[in-house]
Amino acid sequence: MPKKRDGTTVLIADDSALVRQEISMIVSHLGYRPVMVSEGDEAIALLRTSSFNAMLLDVHMPGKSGMDVLRYLMESNDVMPVIMISGSGDIDLVVQCIKMGAYDYLTKPVDSNRLAVVLKNAFSECALRQQVRLLSAAVDQSPVAVVITDADGNVEYANRSFSSVFGALAPDADMASGRCDSAELPSNIRKAMVAGKVWQGDFCNRNSVGGHCWAHAIISPVGNKGRISSHVLALIQDITDVRKNKEALLRSMRRFRDLADLLPQPVFETDRKGFITYSNRAGFVTFGYSREEMKKGLHALAFFDQGDRARVLRGLNAKKITGRLGSHEFRVFKRDGSCFPALVYAAPISDRIGVSGFRGIVVDITELKEAEQKLDENRKKYLNLFRAIPDAIIVADAESGTLVEWNTRAERFFDYSPEDLSRLHVRDLYPEELREEAAASFISESLSQPRMLETQIVTGHGLRIDVHLTSAMFMTEGTLWFVGIFRDITEQKRSERLVRENIRMKNDFISTVSHELRTPLFSILGFTGTLLREQDELDRVTRMEFLSIIHDESKRLSSLIEDVLMISRIDSGRVSYKKSEIDPSVTISEVCRNLKIRADELKIELHLKGHVPSKHLHADPDALKQVAINIIGNALKFTPSGGRVDVSLSCDEDSMYFSVKDNGPGIPEEDLEKVFEKFYRVEHAETAVDGTGLGLSIAREIIEAHGGTVTVKSRVSEGAEFLVRLPLLRQSDNP
Amino acid sequence: MKRHVILIVDDSANIRRLLAHNLGRKFTVLTAGDAAAALEMLDSGEKPDLIVVDISMPGMDGFSLTSLIKGNPDYCAVPLVMLTAKDSSEDREKGLQLGAVDYITKPFNLEEFADRIGMLLQ
Structure with a gap:
């Protein structure tokens, strides 16, 4: 007998200590581990907590008998083999125990050989029994449907899953008879099964709610008698969900590929x-x-x-x-x-x-x-355009009034750095007193109507500039902008002022001329009227007196008209000089001789000093004569009786000088430049001066037309000196 | 019947001579070449019945002379006629405001002028 000790345990239940000892020794000797109990209750208590490979159970025990213990074991489904031990007279009880499920029995006294054989057999059968139990449980509880048919296709075995699979496929099917709701499917399975070959594949059927169900089947013939297959085994798995998922996946893939291709x-x-x-x-x-x-x-x-x-x-x-x-x-x-x-x-x-x-x-x-590039080019084009505009342009946020954009001209015009401009409000561009008004009009700007006005701005350095402002509002991206175009109109203003000044002067001129003309005209009219009326009453002397007045006034009127016409010709640029080579000293001494008579009448000494030996001028002789008459005549007019006027001539390499000096009342310094203006007369309380008021103006025009200059030096009550410089004809110019 | 005395103040000798001759047939005429001479005559005891003043004269002009005369209680009652070559309504207004009784623009008809002065004296 083998003496090896393994983990096999044998429970021995007997009320007789002697028998327990005896059996225990045999069991130990056989290599198993004995565990002993003396009562049925004790055995049941132990069996509740421990398991054993086999049990030797005495039929007769006080308290719970062996039969009671066996019943307990059978009821608790214990597969442990139970070997009953009995006396020789208990055969009926033993038979009953065998029927109840005991594996075998031994009679007392226990024969050790027999015990060894019985235990060995019990162990092997127990192992087999356990294997079968496990297999059948595995098949029965498998999630895969297992079905076994005979060679004709009649179902001999079907596990629990089978009905759940086929129940789902065909709830009305009678599985045992092989009749299914769908005619095709069972015939396919059956066909596959009765073909006697190994077969594997999927099949589809309509389910109870009209949808499709899929199952995967593995069919193989099995034979329990040699090589002849007497039965067919089918393993069937519900793969509806798997199929559905796979199809969904395929559809989704196709959808994405299709979309991608689109x-x-x-x-x-x-x-x-x-x-x-x-x-x-x-x-x-x-x-x-x-x-x-x-x-x-x-x-x-x-x-x-x-x-x-x-x-x-x-x-x-x-x-x-x-x-x-x-x-x-x-x-x-x-x-x-x-x-x-x-x-x-x-x-x-x-x-x-x-x-x-x-x-x-x-x-x-x-x-x-391309669009970006085009846009960029466009942007650059308009930016350059914006920058190139010669007017100062500023753009401000209409809400805050802050300047946001401006062209280069605006920087120079307003005289601010870009940083300074970006911090300015529109109204800061105006002078202090205009700011309120500017801010108010800025708010009242309307979108549709550009506004134009003339106003004034002030630069960063405080310089005021007259401007013409065109302003408007525009909207981009939901923001309202103000745009102002400033044009410097300083020049325009100046020329406007000049034009106004010219018009005023012209009007003054006309008004003065008409006044100057009226006085001699009134005299002439008055005396001629008197002469006509009183021709018989007037004596000869009076008649002569009146006639000579008429003559004088007519001459004065005539020279006035000549002067006015001259000025008018000069002003309109229509005067032409007939220049020739003349000796200025000849011309001037002739004028002096003529004026000497008048000077004598006025009791003014007129002297001519110096001369210009054979110096020649390229000039209009009549014009030069006029210059001399006007300037010397002017001196005579303003010199009081008893005064003197000195005329002197001198020259140098290039020019001749003609000076007229009087000891009259002189000209106030602030009026020195005005003496050459038309109809200008220095106001003097004492002196009464007649004349056209055009003489000096005409003289200067003529002198300048001959490339010369005329200047005046004077101090009040010290007389005045007029100095004329005229360029001499150069030797090389001589023909 | 006593002849009325007229004082003529004008800077133009020819005008003075013309007016003196034409008015001289009806009135006794005194003349002055400027405002200063006129004032001197008045101060020296001349008592004209009417004064004719030219507006534009060198030195003191006719307006100033008028206001001086009108401002002096000795002569303010003497009627004063303004004479001018300037035909502007502003000057006319100014002259009348200063106290002139008439404002005559040159040229004018001498006979009518004499008649007008005669009427003013009545």
Whole structure:
């Protein structure tokens, strides 16, 4: 007998200590571990907590008998083999125990050999029993439907799952008879089953609610008598959900591929090394590659410029880490070598083991780029235009009044740096007293009507400038802007003032002329009227007196008219001088001789000093005579009786000088320049002076037309000196 | 019947001579070449019945002379006629405001002028 000790335990229940000892020794000797109890209750208590490989159970025990213990074991479904021990006279009880489920029995005194055989058999049967139990439980509880039919297809066994699978497939089917609701399916299964071959496949049937159900079946013939197969085994699994999921997945894939093909932009996928694994239709069309070329191996970097590849890889590596979608602008190349600007959006494809590749989309931005460029050119054009405008233009935010834009001219015009301008409010451009008004009118600007006005601005350095302002409002992107165009009208204002001044002077001139003409005219009219009326009463002397007055006044009127006409000719530029080579001293001494008579009448000493020996002028003799008459005549007019007027001539290399000096009342300093103005007369309380008031003005015009100058020096009550300089005819000019 | 005395103040000798001759047939005429001479005559005791004053004269003009005469209680009652070559309503207004009884613009008809003065004296 083997003496090895293994973990096999045998429970011995007997009320006789002797028998327990005896059996225990045999069991130990057989290599098993004995555990002993003396009562039935004790045995049950122990069996509740421990398990044993076999039990030797005395039929008769006080308290719970062996039969009671056996009943307990059977009821608790214990598979442990129970060997009853009985006396020789208890055969009926033993038979009853065997019926109840005891494995065998031994009679006292226990024979050790018999015990060894019984235990060995019990152990092996117990193992077998356990195996069968496990197998049948496995088959019965398997989630896979198991069905066994005979060779004709009649179901001999079906596990629990079978009914649940087929119940779902065909709730009305009578599985045992093989009749199913669907005619095709059972016949297929049956056909497969009765074919006697191993078969595997899916089948479909309509379910109770009209949908489709799918099952996967493995059919194989089984034989329990040698090699002849007497039965057919089918393992059937409900794969409806799997099929549904798979179909849904396929549909979804197809949908995405279809959608991708509809996209006008190329869409691609690569493997982890960067080789293109997928492209939509637009990808092939755009880049000009074929599907075959892609399959042969087409690397994504081939689409990029050599210089861009490092950037592409950097971008992709960054994405590998962060997994975020990004975009980059690149030039991408077609198969034929041409390229276009594009935005390439790419994202990593992740699976369980990490990044398995990339997918992305290529957006052609050629048109966008062109539009952008055009827009930029346009913007530049208008900016240059804006800058080139010679008027100062400013744009302000209509709400806040802050300046936001201006042209270069505005910076210079307002004399501010760009930084200063950006901090200014529109009203800061106006002088202090106009600011309120400017701010008010700024608010009242209307969108539709540009406004024009003349106003004044003040520069950064406090200079006031007259401007013509055109202002308007316009709206862009929901913001209201004010635009002001400032035009410097200083010049315009000045010329307007000049024109007004000219008109005023002309009016004064006309009014003065008419006044000057009226006085002699009134005399002439009065005396001629008197002569006509009283021709018989008047004596000869009176008649002569009146006639000579009429003559004088007529001469005065005539010279007045001559002067006025002269001035008018000079003013309109219509005067022409008949220049010839003349000796100025001859002309001037002639004038002096003529005026000597008048000087004598006025009791004024008139002296001519110095002469210009054979010096020649290129001048109009009548004009020069007029200059001399006007200037000397002027001196005589303003010199009181008893005074003197000195006329002197001198010369140097280039010029001759003609000076007229009197000892009259002189001219106040502030009036010195005005003496040459038309109709100007220095106001003197004492002296009464008649004349046209045009003499000096005419003289200056003539002198200047001959390339000369005339100046006056004077101090009040010290007389005045007029100095005329005229250029001499040069030797080289001599014919 | 006593002849009325007329004082003529004008800077133009020819005008003075013309007016003196024409008015001289009806009135006794005194003349002065400027405002100063006229005032001197008045101060020296001349008592004209009417004064004719030219507005534009060198030195003191006719307006100033008029206001001086009108401001002096000794002569303010003497009627004063203004004479001018300037035909402006402003000057006319100014002259009448200062107290002139008439304002006559040159040129004018001498006979009518004499008649007008005769009427003013009545």
